[in-house]
Amino acid sequence: MSQEKVLLWDPLVRIFHWSIAGVFVANYWFNEAGEKWHEWLGYLAVAFLIVRFVWGFVGQGAARWSDFFPTYTRLKQHGSALIHRKPYHRLGHSPIGALVMILMMLLILVIGVSGIMMEEIDYFWGEDWVQDLHSWSADALLMLVGVHILAALFESYRLKENLPLSMITGKRNRVD
Numbered sequence: 001m002s003q004e005k006v007l008l009w010d011p012l013v014r015i016f017h018w019s020i021a022g023v024f025v026a027n028y029w030f031n032e033a034g035e036k037w038h039e040w041l042g043y044l045a046v047a048f049l050i051v052r053f054v055w056g057f058v059g060q061g062a063a064r065w066s067d068f069f070p071t072y073t074r075l076k077q078h079g080s081a082l083i084h085r086k087p088y089h090r091l092g093h094s095p096i097g098a099l100v101m102i103l104m105m106l107l108i109l110v111i112g113v114s115g116i117m118m119e120e121i122d123y124f125w126g127e128d129w130v131q132d133l134h135s136w137s138a139d140a141l142l143m144l145v146g147v148h149i150l151a152a153l154f155e156s157y158r159l160k161e162n163l164p165l166s167m168i169t170g171k172r173n174r175v176d
């Protein structure tokens, strides 16, 4: 019998996800640091970030900040389930997953703002610390992306459900 599916991730969440993932890969590995493509893609990522921020208040269900915001109580519940190897399954971001996601979003903001400071604001032109901030936050993001991808694969194995695919189709297995 096939498992019943529910639509969990709306199109905006999915488009946001793969767009910022694409910008990160393009700007970290593929285009020349600081060339026009790099700048425009970076601005696009910041624009997506702002839209996603607002969507967390006006969107519905699992897209909402209130649905997944990693409060202390939620983090404690999730952490203790992991430590005691108890099953933890929710339709929506897990608290520790959400914490990593929010840190990734903040890093993209820092990378974007430091990029804008380097390129558009004369006052900061040539300042080493702004360039360092830009490249350090890009490296920190790379580390978190690594953790994020490993966690998505590990959780897919544990829950016997293809989570990366759910970020494409929007659908997750129903849990009762």
Ligand code: HEM
Residues within 6 Å of the ligand: 023, 024, 027, 028, 033, 034, 035, 038, 039, 040, 041, 042, 043, 045, 108, 111, 112, 114, 115, 116, 118, 119, 131, 134, 135, 138, 139
């Ligand atoms: C999320 C988006 C972005 C990512 C992941 C990213 C990533 C990077 C990385 C990895 C470098 C190389 C750093 C190094 O060589 O140490 C770099 C350099 C640079 N980026 Fe970005 N960047 C982004 C957005 C932007 C934006 C929005 C701008 C400008 C408006 C920008 C302007 C530059 C410039 C001018 C450099 C060369 C800096 C230098 O001379 O050291 N970047 N970026």
Ligand code: HEM
Residues within 6 Å of the ligand: 013, 016, 017, 020, 021, 022, 024, 025, 052, 063, 092, 093, 094, 097, 101, 102, 104, 105, 145, 148, 149, 152, 153, 163, 164, 165, 167
């Ligand atoms: C490369 C850079 C990436 C970045 C910056 C990134 C960032 C994010 C962010 C911010 C979210 C939250 C989405 C939202 O609520 O709007 C998210 C969710 C998610 N991402 Fe990524 N991601 C990246 C790559 C990937 C890749 C390659 C995969 C697949 C292996 C993946 C799998 C997922 C999954 C499955 C979720 C939903 C998590 C859940 O079920 O709670 N991500 N990601």
